[in-house]
Amino acid sequence: MEICVRLGRNVRRLREAQGWSQEDYADRAGIHRTYVSDIERGRRNPTITVVEKLAVPFAVPAGDLLA
Amino acid sequence: MEICVRLGRNVRRLREAQGWSQEDYADRAGIHRTYVSDIERGRRNPTITVVEKLAVPFAVPAGDLLA
Numbered sequence: 001m002e003i004c005v006r007l008g009r010n011v012r013r014l015r016e017a018q019g020w021s022q023e024d025y026a027d028r029a030g031i032h033r034t035y036v037s038d039i040e041r042g043r044r045n046p047t048i049t050v051v052e053k054l055a056v057p058f059a060v061p062a063g064d065l066l067a
Numbered sequence: 068m069e070i071c072v073r074l075g076r077n078v079r080r081l082r083e084a085q086g087w088s089q090e091d092y093a094d095r096a097g098i099h100r101t102y103v104s105d106i107e108r109g110r111r112n113p114t115i116t117v118v119e120k121l122a123v124p125f126a127v128p129a130g131d132l133l134a
Binding site for chain 2: 045048049061062064065067
């Protein structure tokens with residue numbers, strides 16, 4: 001599966017496991033909600049510094065989001 | 068340590084473990100040699116599709132390069 005799609009599925013799975021809305025999560029990550037929506041749909045190819053921001057609310061290593 | 072610096076150190080460590088020059092490795096990854104040099108010095112903030120290209124020659128998951 002393409003890496004942007006894997007990232008999106010991992011973000012959605014972890015976000016939903018926390019019971020957070022996209023807006024809740026976006027606020028925690030310091031990223032705009034529409035960007036989170038695009039990420040979850042595999043429609044963004046973010047830089048690694050963005051992946052690190054995405055990982056912070058989940059307290060997981062950034063690399064885990066690409067698995 | 069900053070994620071771009073971690074990426075660079077991982078790439079250099081794995082490349083040297085294979086005994087490849089930056090040029091050897093750049094050819095295998097399909098990336099320009101000067102870009103590899105910048106990556107290894109932590110001076111680039113690549114997208115995740117580039118991280119996937121960087122991982123291919125090492126046959127490791129892309130996320131491992133961010134560890």
